[in-house]
Amino acid sequence: MTLRGTNQELGRPFNRRTVLELIRRHGPVARNEIADRTGLTVQTISNIVRELEEDGFLISSRRKPSGRGLPPSTLSINPDSGHAFGIQITPLAVEVSLVNLGGTIVTTTREETENANPELAFGIIARLVEHLKAQFRDARLLGAGLAMPGPFGVDSMSFIGPTTLAGWQDVNIPQQLEKATGLPSFIEIDMAAAALGEQLYGHGTNLSDYYYLYFGLGLGGTMVHDGETVRGNWGNAGEIGHLTVLPDGEMCPCGNRGCLERYVSLEAFGRRRMGEAEWVEDVRPIFTRAIRMIENMYDPQTIVLGGLASRSLLTRLAETADALGNSIAARHDRTVPRLMVAALGDDTVLRGAAALAVRGALAPREGRMFKHPPSQDQWKGAPHGPASVGA
Numbered sequence: 001m002t003l004r005g006t007n008q009e010l011g012r013p014f015n016r017r018t019v020l021e022l023i024r025r026h027g028p029v030a031r032n033e034i035a036d037r038t039g040l041t042v043q044t045i046s047n048i049v050r051e052l053e054e055d056g057f058l059i060s061s062r063r064k065p066s067g068r069g070l071p072p073s074t075l076s077i078n079p080d081s082g083h084a085f086g087i088q089i090t091p092l093a094v095e096v097s098l099v100n101l102g103g104t105i106v107t108t109t110r111e112e113t114e115n116a117n118p119e120l121a122f123g124i125i126a127r128l129v130e131h132l133k134a135q136f137r138d139a140r141l142l143g144a145g146l147a148m149p150g151p152f153g154v155d156s157m158s159f160i161g162p163t164t165l166a167g168w169q170d171v172n173i174p175q176q177l178e179k180a181t182g183l184p185s186f187i188e189i190d191m192a193a194a195a196l197g198e199q200l201y202g203h204g205t206n207l208s209d210y211y212y213l214y215f216g217l218g219l220g221g222t223m224v225h226d227g228e229t230v231r232g233n234w235g236n237a238g239e240i241g242h243l244t245v246l247p248d249g250e251m252c253p254c255g256n257r258g259c260l261e262r263y264v265s266l267e268a269f270g271r272r273r274m275g276e277a278e279w280v281e282d283v284r285p286i287f288t289r290a291i292r293m294i295e296n297m298y299d300p301q302t303i304v305l306g307g308l309a310s311r312s313l314l315t316r317l318a319e320t321a322d323a324l325g326n327s328i329a330a331r332h333d334r335t336v337p338r339l340m341v342a343a344l345g346d347d348t349v350l351r352g353a354a355a356l357a358v359r360g361a362l363a364p365r366e367g368r369m370f371k372h373p374p375s376q377d378q379w380k381g382a383p384h385g386p387a388s389v390g391a
Contacts, residue, residue, distance in 0.1 A: 015040060019048045020057060020077075021359075024101070028061060028074035049075060056081045057101075077101055083136070085129055085144040085181060086354030088190065090308075091115050091165060091217055096128040097347070098136060099354035103201045105347060107132065117167040118176060126180040143184040143357030146177050147193035147349045149216065150236055186356035190349050191220035191238055192229045194307055194342075197352030199224055202343030203304055207336070211300040213240070215307035215314070219261040223298050241265060243293065245286050260290050266309055280316040287317060288324050291339065295329035306342030308349075314341045 018038055023029055026037075035045045052058045058081075062073045079102030086097040086105075094116060097108040109128050113120060129144070149165060177185040188196070191214035198204045198212055204224060214220045219241035223230040231237050241261030242254055249258025262268060263286045269279055280287075294303055305314045318339040324330075329338050342348060 015044065016048050016051065019045065020052060023058065023075050024077045024358075027076035029076075030072040030074050032072065034075075079104060081140060082142045082358070083139040084142045084354040084357035085132070085183070086350035086352070086357075087125055087129075087144060087146045087177075088193075088349045088353060089116065089121050089146065089148040089165065090190075091149070094121055094124045094128070095350060096125065096132065097350040097354065098132050098139070099351055099358075101142075101358060103197075103351055103355065105351060106136070108347070108350065115166055118171045118173075122176050122180040125177070129181050141183055143186060143360055144177060144181040145186040145188065145193070145353035145356030145360075146173070147188055147190040147353040148173075149218065150189035150191075150220070150239070184357065184360060186353075186360050188353065188356055189220070189235065189238075190214065190216055191307070192222045192231060192235075193352035193356065194348045195222040195224055195229050195352065196355050197348035197350075198304060198306060198342050198344055199227060199229070200355055201351060202306075202348070203340060207301050207304075209299075209301050211294050211298050211303045212342070213294070213303055213305050213307075214238075215266055215305070215309035217265060217267045217308075219265040221294065223300065240290065240294065243290065245289060260286070263287075264290065269309075269313070276310075276313050276316055280313070280320065284320050284323065288320055291324055292327040295327040295338070299328055302336045302338060302340050304340050304342050306344065306348055308346045311341065311345065 015038075019034060019040075022034060022037055026033075031045050031049060032042065034040075034049075035042050038045070040048075049058065053060065057078055059076045059078045060073050061076065063071045079100045082101040083098055083106065086099050088095045092114060093110055093112045095108060095110040098106045100106055109131060111124050111128065113124065116124065125146075133139075133141075174185050174187055177187065191212070194214050195204075195212035204210070204227070207224075208227070209223075209225050212222045212224060214222070221238045221240045223238070241259060241264075242252070242256065243260045244256060244258050245260045245263065246258030250262045251257055252259035252262050263283050268283075272279060272282070274282065291303060294300070305318055318337075318341050321337055321339040324338060344351065
């Protein structure tokens with residue numbers, strides 16, 4: 001993603017976020033390189049850097065000289081200068097992490113609860129967040145990011161079945177999250193939050209166009225292009241779990257038969273009561289067919305397998321790459337395999353959710369996913385709400 005500033009005086013807050021986001025992504029980096037990447041003048045960069053250093057966001061360092069003259073000083077993010085809460089709600093539990101600006105999870109707390117309704121879930125969130133605030137009183141809190149299962153706003157598919165949350169219709173989720181945490185609030189579907197975590201801290205740092213296949217209780221996916229997740233017009237792009245793979249197959253709660261996640265998901269794995277190796281062999285024809293579909297639709301560099309599934313299960317699935325068959329991804333000039341296991345583990349959703357808040361505070365785009373800012377009422381029951389509620 002290209003980060004460009006503006007030399008107009010009214011763009012000062014925008015430029016500050018642009019510079020800080022660039023240093024967070026590419027540091028350690030010298031001032032002149034920041035100017036080159038952003039298109040801002042060296043003087044503008046110097047003024048912004050001075051402000052950010054005074055606020056404690058940056059660390060300046062200098063390499064040992066290897067010849068004549070001093071090498072330029074370089075700038076890095078101070079990871080302890082800001083923190084955000086990453087929150088995940090699943091049909092099984094509510095989990096809250098405190099994550100620093102460098103993406104490191106400081107601590108995590110969890111409360112198991114089955115299919116929590118909004119009142120219960122936000123009550124748990126308020127309690128867990130307050131507990132962590134008391135533990136880390138000196139932390140500078142940037143916001144809170146929430147990840148939860150989708151899709152949302154689709155009457156026949158949202159809040160229906162074992163892989164979604166029931167009873168969340170017509171809930172103003174961003175407003176309730178801000179009330180529970182007392183912080184600017186950012187919302188996203190779990191699979192997109194996981195993809196963001198992988199993009200910022202995992203394999204995504206070396207990839208530009210890839211598909212992240214998310215194994216939760218259900219199955220979802222997100223295409224990542226130039227560092228950004230592709231979310232679609234209503235934010236529900238990637239519901240690959242509801243692709244029909246067997247027209248006369250099992251009935252799905254969505255009303256169709258033979259949906260992919262009825263066979264390939266953690267819910268399906270648990271329902272079949274098989275060992276990992278046996279299950280992977282059983283679903284291999286369906287799984288490889290789905291992979292070929294993804295490849296032919298999106299032409300990704302690779303497909304990254306991640307989410308809540310164990311690393312051993314994901315590794316077994318990745319090993320089916322030898323039996324994938326032909327697609328547009330079967331190229332002789334590949335530099336990465338067609339399937340890869342995510343670098344991050346099952347905490348990627350929490351790190352991605354916290355990154356939503358960090359990006360909302362630092363990134364120029366403010367994380368907005370829609371073409372036009374909707375009204376507050378339109379966010380009722382929607383997964384990723386306004387980029388920042390009350391910010």
